[in-house]
Amino acid sequence: MQLKPSDMNIESILGFYPTMMIPNFQRDYSWDKTYYKRFLDDIIDALYIDPTKKRPIIPTEYFIGTMVFSGSEKTDETIDVVDGQQRLTVITIMLSALSYKFEEIGSQKIASATFSYVKRENNYGELVPRIQTKTSHPFFLAYVQSLGAHADVQPSTDEEMNIKRTYDFFNKELDESHLRERDHFKELDISYEDLLLGIRDQILKMRVISIVTEDKGVAYKVFEILNAKGKQLASVDLIKNSVLEPFHNDEKGMDERLYTQWESLKNILRKRDPEIGFVTFYRHYWFSKYNKCPTTRLYDKFKSKFLKGPEKQKKDKLIAFVTDLCKEAEVYMKIAHPLLEDFNNRKEYNWAVQSLNNVERTFGVTQPRIAFMALMDVKSRNLIGNKSFKRAIQFIENFIFIYSALLKKQANIYEARFSTFAIKLRKSTSKNETERIINDHLFAAFEDKIPTEEAFISSFIALKYSKSPRPTNMLTKYVLNKLSISFTNGRDHFWDDATIEHIINENPDNEHTLLIGNLICLEKSLNEEADNRRFDEKLAIYRNSKYDEVIKLCDEYSQFDSEIIEKRSVALGEYYYRTIIKPALLP
Numbered sequence: 325m326q327l328k329p330s331d332m333n334i335e336s337i338l339g340f341y342p343t344m345m346i347p348n349f350q351r352d353y354s355w356d357k358t359y360y361k362r363f364l365d366d367i368i369d370a371l372y373i374d375p376t377k378k379r380p381i382i383p384t385e386y387f388i389g390t391m392v393f394s395g396s397e398k399t400d401e402t403i404d405v406v407d408g409q410q411r412l413t414v415i416t417i418m419l420s421a422l423s424y425k426f427e428e429i430g431s432q433k434i435a436s437a438t439f440s441y442v443k444r445e446n447n448y449g450e451l452v453p454r455i456q457t458k459t460s461h462p463f464f465l466a467y468v469q470s471l472g473a474h475a476d477v478q479p480s481t482d483e484e485m486n487i488k489r490t491y492d493f494f495n496k497e498l499d500e501s502h503l504r505e506r507d508h509f510k511e512l513d514i515s516y517e518d519l520l521l522g523i524r525d526q527i528l529k530m531r532v533i534s535i536v537t538e539d540k541g542v543a544y545k546v547f548e549i550l551n552a553k554g555k556q557l558a559s560v561d562l563i564k565n566s567v568l569e570p571f572h573n574d575e576k577g578m579d580e581r582l583y584t585q586w587e588s589l590k591n592i593l594r595k596r597d598p599e600i601g602f603v604t605f606y607r608h609y610w611f612s613k614y615n616k617c618p619t620t621r622l623y624d625k626f627k628s629k630f631l632k633g634p635e636k637q638k639k640d641k642l643i644a645f646v647t648d649l650c651k652e653a654e655v656y657m658k659i660a661h662p663l664l665e666d667f668n669n670r671k672e673y674n675w676a677v678q679s680l681n682n683v684e685r686t687f688g689v690t691q692p693r694i695a696f697m698a699l700m701d702v703k704s705r706n707l708i709g710n711k712s713f714k715r716a717i718q719f720i721e722n723f724i725f726i727y728s729a730l731l732k733k734q735a736n737i738y739e740a741r742f743s744t745f746a747i748k749l750r751k752s753t754s755k756n757e758t759e760r761i762i763n764d765h766l767f768a769a770f771e772d773k774i775p776t777e778e779a780f781i782s783s784f785i786a787l788k789y790s791k792s793p794r795p796t797n798m799l800t801k802y803v804l805n806k807l808s809i810s811f812t813n814g815r816d817h818f819w820d821d822a823t824i825e826h827i828i829n830e831n832p833d834n835e836h837t838l839l840i841g842n843l844i845c846l847e848k849s850l851n852e853e854a855d856n857r858r859f860d861e862k863l864a865i866y867r868n869s870k871y872d873e874v875i876k877l878c879d880e881y882s883q884f885d886s887e888i889i890e891k892r893s894v895a896l897g898e899y900y901y902r903t904i905i906k907p908a909l910l911p
Contacts, residue, residue, distance in 0.1 A: 329535045334415060335528035337391070338441040338454050343402045344393070346409045346457040347572060348583040351561040352483035353413045353460065353490075360414055360490050364497060367526050368508050380514060381522030383529040390533045402456070403536070404572075409457075414490060415527060416442055416455050420468045421494040422524050427471060431517055435471070438524055442469055459587075460484050467491060482590075498523070559622040560603050566623075566631060567642050578643070585646050592653040596661035604690065609652050612697040613750060616743035652697065659696045660684055674817040675714065679721045686802045687729040691739045692720050695766070698746035708758045714816075715908075716762050722908040723770055729799055730783045731775055741769045767909075774909050777901045784897035785890075788838040789824050800824075800840060807896060808845035810904055811873035819871065823851045827877075827884055828859060836886040841893030846874060859884045 355363075370386040391408030405412060420442050426435035443451040453469045463484040466477040468491055479485040496502065500516040503509055509519060564586060571579040593600045610622060617625050630641050658666045662680040667673035683692050699716055702708045708716075727733050745765040752758040789800040805818040825846035831837045846854070850869055854862045866878050881888065 329533055332532060332534045333528065334530045334532070335441070337532065337534060338415075338528075341393070341403060342395070343452060344405050344412065344455045345402045346405045346413075346455065346459070348458040348568070348579070350405070350409050350459075350565065352481075353410060353457075353487055354483070355410055355414055355486070355490065357489070357493065360493060363414060364418070364494065367523060367530075368506060371508065371522055371526055373508070373512065375512070379518060379521070380512060381518060381525075383522065383526040386526065386530045388530050388532055390535060393534065393536045394538070395536070396538050405455075408532070412455055413457070413487075415530075417468050417487065417491050418494050418527060419524070420471075421491060421498055422520055422527075423471055424495065425498050425520055426517070429517060434517070434521070439471055441528070458583075460487055463487065559619065560606050562623045563606075563626050566627065567646060570635070570639055570642065578639075582643065582646055585650055589649060589653050592650065593657050595657055596663075597657075600657065600660050605653060605656050606649075608656065608690070608693045608697065609649065611739065611743040612694045612746040613652075615747065616740050655697055655700050656693065659693050659700065660690075672710075676717060678817045679717050682802060683721055683724055686798055687724050689724050689728055689735060691735055691742055692724060694739065694742040694746050695720060695749075698749040701750050702752055702758050707752050707755055709755060712755075712759055712762060716766060718908055719766060719770075722905060723774070725802070726775055726780060726905060726909070727773055731779065732783075733773075737773060738770070741765075745769060771910070774905075777898070780901045780905065781894060781897035784900065785840065785893040787840040788835070789826075789840070789843050790832075790838050791830060792832075794838075800843070803840065803900070804843055804845050806904060807900060808871055808873050810900075811876060812871070819845065819847075821847045821849070822871075823848045825851050825854065827862070828889070829856045834886075836889050839889050839893050840896060841889040841891070842884075844874060844877060845871060847871070 366386070370384050372382040372384050374380050374382055388411060389408075391411070392406040393403045393408075394406050395403030419438055423435045423439040423442065426432075426438060441454060443453050446452050453465060457464055460481070460483050463477060463479055463481075464487060467479075467484075467488060479488050498520065500519070503516075503519050512519075568579060568582055568586065571582055573579065589605075590602055593602060593605055607619060607622065610617075610625065614629060615625065630645055631638060633641075659680055661684070662677045664671070664673065664677050667676060680696065683689055696717070699708070699713060703713055723738075727738075728735050745761070748761050748765050749758065752761055784803075786796075787800040787803060788794065788796050789804070790797065801824055804824060805822060808822060809815040809818060822845040825844050826837055827842050827844060828837050836842065846866070847869060850865055854865045857865075860883075863878055863882075866874050869875060
């Protein structure tokens, strides 16, 4: 390997290297407050205090790791930052904030000297940034690489908002009042300027092992080795790096096109829900399409699949991979936050929107997305009939309800099973094959985990609902809605106007009134009319309901008490298991 490692400090790297470019395939600046606060704390803790010296704050050698660069520091106008962009970004932000503080207290020469590590003069006397980044340009230039006068610049991306938060944090923490509150500086009788100088000099004296190579391939091999044991996020970052790096400075602009596609993935996923994370999506995508593996092996699996073969073939595969990711991201977003418009506003798919929403929001489980993505795939290719599609979706919904939501069993058993099912399903070439795969690798695969009726009823009768916030409220409401529509032939989705009615009025001092045996779905208008009336008065109001379950209640009960509530709770559990669960899970 043609490597040139050097033991250097930040002052040397910022002072003598050419402009450092952070390529667009590198990870966005992503340090959160935990990291940049710790970085500042470490810098201050590294300072040595000697009150006998004219300048009592003395910087020490503080090692912050390895940085890797691609290019020639002697002949190139710019060199690429291969590894170290997070640290260089936060160091630049800190030096900019320090420059501003020096300027605020009238130390203009020191402000200019400090800011020279943020921007330098070129041969034409123009100020050019020491570090250039494409992903946050021009915000980074305006907010960080300009002295003051950045209040009107507004961030427009997550990365830019994070940059602003970091700068604002340093700007606040470097205030004189904040610095003098630190234990390190409490007993020091020195000027504010000297406090700032101590911190600045400690930053510039921090040491790194700088590795520079003109061979770009070598640089990224080193980067891969250094990051091989990184956190979960690093796997996706390494994949992004490996996808875009072969197209770096591509004559046809393919690097920009792929970068734009990759960045659009975040916007696609967050179109309806900003909480949908890219890392989770990628895991589910890979498990649904290729194979289930530990998260730490995702990058290795990606390399085996896409980074082998002749260069042109590899590039073609990478282009197709990114295109497929974008397509699957659209599907994933619709699974995680479904709307009827995803099914061309066809009302016969109300059940699908409801089922997907139940899994996501009522049960709070994400692993089924692996299977749902594959089901959407065969549906888009017309390889599954509507009846089979509905049966498969509702099987998953009912299984998750009974296994995880109701009986509180661990979800770790079904991720691998969903992955096996999804991968096989995506390979289907006919409706008959799809049907066989659903029977063998979905229905049969989960049969051993379906709880007995006795276990089901034991948890079912513990369900409670209150008008006040209660942990079981959402699940109980789901169960009551499922019960309500099950009594109406042909209805496959919840009523729009259903509310929860306590048959005997809710009493905080009587837990029986909260039990599922004392609950029923009722139209909102009738619920308001029934209000807190006696049971015999409510019956006349209930008779006006269009819900078959309510009419059945009126026909069966002329009185209602705690004993009846207990018996009805068990009866509803038996009915739910035999009428809803068994047909869906044990056909």
